[in-house]
Amino acid sequence: MSSAKPFKILGIQQIAIGGPDKTRLKSLWVDMFGLSVKSTFVSERENVDEDICALGSGPTAVEVDLMQPLDPEKKPAVHATPLNHVGLWVDDLPKAVEWMTAHGVRFAPGGIRQGAAGYDICFIHPKGNEEFPVGGDGVLIELVQAPPEVVAALG
Numbered sequence: 001m002s003s004a005k006p007f008k009i010l011g012i013q014q015i016a017i018g019g020p021d022k023t024r025l026k027s028l029w030v031d032m033f034g035l036s037v038k039s040t041f042v043s044e045r046e047n048v049d050e051d052i053c054a055l056g057s058g059p060t061a062v063e064v065d066l067m068q069p070l071d072p073e074k075k076p077a078v079h080a081t082p083l084n085h086v087g088l089w090v091d092d093l094p095k096a097v098e099w100m101t102a103h104g105v106r107f108a109p110g111g112i113r114q115g116a117a118g119y120d121i122c123f124i125h126p127k128g129n130e131e132f133p134v135g136g137d138g139v140l141i142e143l144v145q146a147p148p149e150v151v152a153a154l155g
Helices: 022-032 093-102 148-154
Strands: 009-018 036-043 048-055 062-068 083-090 120-124 140-145
Touching: 009 140, 009 148, 022 036, 022 048, 022 062, 062 083, 093 120, 093 140
Parallel strands: 009 062, 083 140
Antiparallel strands: 009 083, 036 048, 048 062, 120 140
């Protein structure tokens, strides 16, 4: 594999934690740890009701998403894996996706789209397959297009 990548992973953008009831998650992350709730996001398509919290401040703050399913019987089951996914800042998302796809990385369905926090995102599938053998080895990984201030702070 060529080491000349047309993109750079800059740092952790978020961690997403799922549970059957986000009230319980908030008692630890907000009440005990002191994170602030920046916004909420509800999506029928994603089967999620989430509170978007901040750990730290400024462009290097890490987002902590506390998620519960709208319907525990439907997919995606955001509560089934407590550490739902890890999000990584990337300086050029389209180039990263193109390069990684050409190098055998399997992406989850949905392609590049706007995420809950307003940034363009896509997901690396937790499992590789025959056509695209490289996956997250059990971990769902979200790639997040970094805005200019994050690129400047972390790049």
